[in-house]
Amino acid sequence: MVSLSTENLQIGYGDKTIVENLNLQINKGEITTIIGANGCGKSTILKTLARVHSAKSGIVYLDGKMIHKVPTKEIAKKMAVLPQSPEAPNGLTVYELVSFGRSPHQSGFGRLTDNDRKVIDWALEVTGLTSFSAQPVDALSGGQRQRAWIAMAIAQETDLLLLDEPTTYLDMAHQLEILQLLEKLNREQSRTIVMVIHDLNHASRFSHHMVALRSGTIVKEGTADEVMTPDVLKTVFQIDAEIVKDPRTKKPVCLCYDLIEKEQSLDKRRDMNF
Structure with a gap:
């Protein structure tokens, strides 16, 4: 099973440092979610873990090896990545997109084998896209396109899946379907999954391990009970959040919340009126 970790990672763009001294261990065979406010470095960390973005300093280890020294094809056999808001070439069909997930396993002229086709058909089926396989990706709704990209990622058949906001554009039912699919892949195939996700209650429900970030720094990591x-x-x-237990899953749920800054400003205005 693939392992992934970082050592004193510093990440940024140009002169701006976004993440500093990050030491993160992704637990094998678990679902890890990264949560935090917009701009805190979640997606940047995921890109760096996937070697899409280069770190300023520090090391990402994949199976104990420095990831920047691992051949790209070897990485692709171990790690599948779903970026935020990916785009497909015009006219590309759903089947063709999903078939790209088989590229790391092909050799020679890259022709699809019977096993490749079997895996592609399975990925289309579990994402509910079998009937859309011949349609162009750019003709699909936002939610259908997102499911097509997820199908491509799982068709890659890697032990490790990195997904940046995988439920984007999906309605409530399809969000749950995709997260339950990822949970099933984790449970039945022991796939290690790392997700950036905005919905705290989904993160709590589907995670073994949560990492909470603020300004590129880990504030807290652990189980949902420890982080939520x-x-x-x-x-x-x-x-200011009200946390309760979900009666079905027994996981913590954010029932409601208020903005602290708003409360403070209201208190100031009240004081000024006296």
Whole structure:
């Protein structure tokens, strides 16, 4: 099973440092979610883990090897990546897109084998896209396109899946379907999954391990019970959250919340009126 970790990672763009001294261990065979406010470095960390973005300093280890020294094809056999808002060439069909997931396993002229076709058909089926396989990706709805990209990622058959906001554009039912699919892949095939996700309740429900970030720094990591607390959410999101237990899953749920800054400004205005 593939392992992934970082050592004193510093990440940024140009002169701007976004993440500094990041030491992160992705647990094998678990679902890890990264949560945090917009701009805190979640997607940048995921890109760096996937070697899409280069770190300023520090090391990403894949199976104990420095990832920048691992051949690209070897990485692609171990790690599938779904970026945020990917785009496909005009006219590319759903089947063709999903077939790209088989590229790391092909040799020679890159022709699809019977096994490749079997895996592609399976990926289309579990994402509910079998009937759309001949349609152009750019003719699909936003939610259907997102499912097509997820189908491509799982067709790659890697032990490790990195997904940046995989439920984007999906309605509530399809969000749940995709997350349950990822949960099934984790449970039945022991795939290690790392997700950036905005919905805290989904993160809590489907994670073994959560990592909460603020300004590129880990505020708290651990189980949902350890991370989904009023104090952690106050630090990470500047909100006053009410946390309860989900009666079905027994996981913590953010029932409601208020903005702390708003509350403080209201208190100031009240004081000025006296």
